[in-house]
Amino acid sequence: MDQHERILIGDLLRCPQGQVDVSSFDAAATPGARGGRKEAPAQMDELGAELSELQERLFARGRAEPQQARRMLVVLQGLDTAGKGGVVRHTFGLVDPQGIRLKAFKAPTPEELEHDFLWRIRRELPGPGMIGVFDRSHYEDVLAVRVNRLVEESVWRARFETINRFEAELAASGTHVVKCFLNVSKREQKERLAARLEDPAKYWKYSSSDLDTRSHWDGYMDAYGEVLQRTNPDIAPWYVIPADHKWYRNWAVARIMLETLRGMQLTWPPASFDVAEERRRVARS
């Protein structure tokens, strides 16, 4: 770890406590980055090597002692084009696919709507030693649901407390919850939507409903502001990731994962067998 690496990106990007004005965060900032876009690939490779090793330790512990194994859950939230998919590909693509449990939550199905909003979430929680990644999450039930007035205010407002209890329960059972709000600016979103319409290889990523969501921009900013204020405990912190620069966004999430895994002080599990005896058995085999 060189001098530069002593700067904790998690500290720089941790959402402050108290009232939050989302528009005050600079979506084009690159705090803590050593170089620019050009140096990003080499830095990602470097990060990837350590990330991979720590992820493997987490996984190995999960196999060796499933009853008391830790897990990690990374929640990715952000408006269309903020780059949730890009982070999955470029950041989580750095580590062994076997250790990642990925779930993209869409609009709830009729069956899901028959249950409490956390029902479908609980079914996708990571197992022992796994890193769960949610592309959208239970936060849509206090974001899209609120902005689109799908339930009464008293209903969605009560969910903040429900979510805090849920995440406290996760933390208590050994799940390290990390929440990333990918903060794209309104101007950058427009450019990305326009770019999808210029390239036939990107048409499939475009939906005309994206513009409906965009037309509620201020409503989403208010909703995100309240989410960040009401659901930001130390045991399940929010990070605000500037997302106008893709290279920075991917790198910052990788760094936060790395710092979280380092903090878990993961060691390899001890042998559950007599090593000397097994060496003899292999030699004879």
Add this chain to the structure above:
Amino acid sequence: MDQHERILIGDLLRCPQGQVDVSSFDAAATPGARGGRKEAPAQMDELGAELSELQERLFARGRAEPQQARRMLVVLQGLDTAGKGGVVRHTFGLVDPQGIRLKAFKAPTPEELEHDFLWRIRRELPGPGMIGVFDRSHYEDVLAVRVNRLVEESVWRARFETINRFEAELAASGTHVVKCFLNVSKREQKERLAARLEDPAKYWKYSSSDLDTRSHWDGYMDAYGEVLQRTNPDIAPWYVIPADHKWYRNWAVARIMLETLRGMQLTWPPASFDVAEERRRVARS
């Protein structure tokens, strides 16, 4: 595609029809490889770029036309240490995690045993546009189950036909099934097991039951031989991957995936909206 790339690795490694003697396959061979281990990383990067694009086209098609979308299912089989996990990490790690559905099948649970052997398999089949990867599969029901005499011969023997019908059904519904037998030699397996006992970071990968399986080596070779003979139709072919060299094993599976995807002639889906009109809407937004 340079001259070299015109050699189809799939053709070189396709298991021949008819009776098969597994011991006749050279596990240390490297057919079709341009360089050796040193050149492998650069070649994997090169392959990865095209694999990623084709995988994204498959995925995009799955989104755009789920009712008629194609899928891919890669079955990985092989004895302990053959490198099923290594292929998942290094080969499938080349593409977007969002497009991969990975399932490692363990010994069946009591619930799974209450159902037909294909019940748990069907639940893990890839969705539209996805690449499913099975680390072990329904083939264990004619391999481990046979060698360990868990059911009568008449029961496992009838499964060859059941499997052929099942895979024909998959092919008919648009799933490209690719089956890879990772062929490790008995000598190399011994070295790999011994290596796991020399490195505390690998203890967790070792199980003393691996030696019990190893003690049934000849039984497994016979069982694999019959699998390769009886379940090798063109619509769900078996490839025999020499697996003593890890770099070759990973590269060969990547090449076979690439060749399969190329054969699917995947194009980007057309826009499902009026592009000019949406461009105007974005400009106004």
